[in-house]
Amino acid sequence: xxxxxxxxxxxxxxxGQRVTLRCSPRSGDLSVYWYQQSLDQGLQxxxxxxxxxxxxxxxxxxxxxxxxxPDLHSELNLSSLELGDSALYFCASSVAPDxxxxxxxxxRLTVT
Amino acid sequence: xxSVTQPDIHITVSEGASLELRCNYSYGATPYLFWYVQxxxxxxxxLLKYFSGDTLVQGIKGFEAEFKRSQSSFNLRKPSVHWSDAxxxxxxxxxxxxxVFGQGTRLTINP
Numbered sequence: 001x002x003x004x005x006x007x008x009x010x011x012x013x014x015x016g017q018r019v020t021l022r023c024s025p026r027s028g029d030l031s032v033y034w035y036q037q038s039l040d041q042g043l044q045x046x047x048x049x050x051x052x053x054x055x056x057x058x059x060x061x062x063x064x065x066x067x068x069x070p071d072l073h074s075e076l077n078l079s080s081l082e083l084g085d086s087a088l089y090f091c092a093s094s095v096a097p098d099x100x101x102x103x104x105x106x107x108r109l110t111v112t
Numbered sequence: 113x114x115s116v117t118q119p120d121i122h123i124t125v126s127e128g129a130s131l132e133l134r135c136n137y138s139y140g141a142t143p144y145l146f147w148y149v150q151x152x153x154x155x156x157x158x159l160l161k162y163f164s165g166d167t168l169v170q171g172i173k174g175f176e177a178e179f180k181r182s183q184s185s186f187n188l189r190k191p192s193v194h195w196s197d198a199x200x201x202x203x204x205x206x207x208x209x210x211x212v213f214g215q216g217t218r219l220t221i222n223p
Contacts, residue, residue, distance in 0.1 A: 002155065033211070043156075043202060045211045056211060090155055098144045098206045103155035 003027065004104035006091050012110045018079040021107045025072055025093030031055070032074040033094070033101060034066055038087035049074060050097050081111045116205050118214035126222045127195055133188040133217050135203030145186040146204040147177055150216075156202060162186060173197070195221045 003026035013019055025032050034046040036059075045058035049068035060066075063081075068074045078085060088108050092101035117136045125131055137143050144163055148156040160171025167179040177188045186203060198221045203214040 002157070004155075042215045043213045045213065048211065058211065092156070100146060100158045100161050101148075101156075103148075103157070105155050 002102040002104065004091060004093050004102050006089075006104035006107050008107060009105065010108050010110075012112060013081060014112055015081055015083060017081050017111075018077065019081065019109065021076040021078070021089055021091075021109075023074045023076070023091030023093075023104060025074070025091075026102050029093035029095050029102070030072065031094045031097050031099075032068055032072070033092040034060075034074070034076050035090040035092065036087045037090060037106075041087075043090075046076070048097070055097055078109070083111050085109065086111045116203050116212045116214040118201075118203055118217050120217045121215070122218045122220065124220040124222060125193055128192050131188075131190045131193045131197070131219070133201050133203075133219070135186045135188065135214055136184050137186060137203075137205040137212075138184065142207075144206040145177075145179060146206070147171065147175070147186075147188045148202045148204060149173075150200045150202065152199075159188070159201075193219075193221055195223065197221060 005024045007022045031050045033048045036044045046060040047066050048056040052068050063079050066076045088106045090106045092103045094101045115138045146161045147159040150156045159175050160169050162169050162179045200216045200218050202216050205212050
């Protein structure tokens with residue numbers, strides 16, 4: 001158990017819908033990361049927050065947005081969902097940027 | 113652009129044999145380098161990390177990795193693999209607000 005929690009574990013929704021994925025970092029970690037993992041794209045870094053502020057951006061689509069709240073939990077919002085958005089979405093946390101990351105168990109999103 | 117290359121998509125070794133998984137990074141300054149392992153259906157778990165200092169780093173589960181600046185490499189090694197090592201392995205480079213994971217190497221263990 002890494003100490004990072006993600007909810008929900010599974011999510012099935014239809015194209016065009018909007019969903020919110022939630023992540024609680026390890027106690028004491030200030031940095032949160034979001035990743036998308038699919039069979040064809042592999043592990044893709046989406047976005048990083050540090051103490052509430054966006055710090056780094058990867059291959060995140062404009063339809064996707066995220067934020068980190070004052071209690072340090074984070075949410076990833078995915079809108080106008082497409083079939084190709086079906087993937088595992090991982091959250092990770094670290095004590096500070098560039099330190100080792102601890103990954104949550106992931107949320108499996110299926111878009112039908 | 114910053115990139116991490118894991119040249120081997122899939123490797124098969126026999127149980128008890130030695131293992132080396134290759135990783136090449138591209139960032140010019142002193143990189144922060146990591147190896148992670150992902151078992152089926154699980155999140156990634158840190159095996160080891162390199163920030164500075166001794167270029168040979170030890171990790172969990174008997175793994176080690178050697179940082180070679182001249183070759184821009186950070187290869188992962190294990191002297192004798194166990195069936196439980198079957199998993200996907202990711203090399204990661206961080207620095208200057210960039211995070212780059214390699215595409216992963218899937219390790220299969222033959223009994």
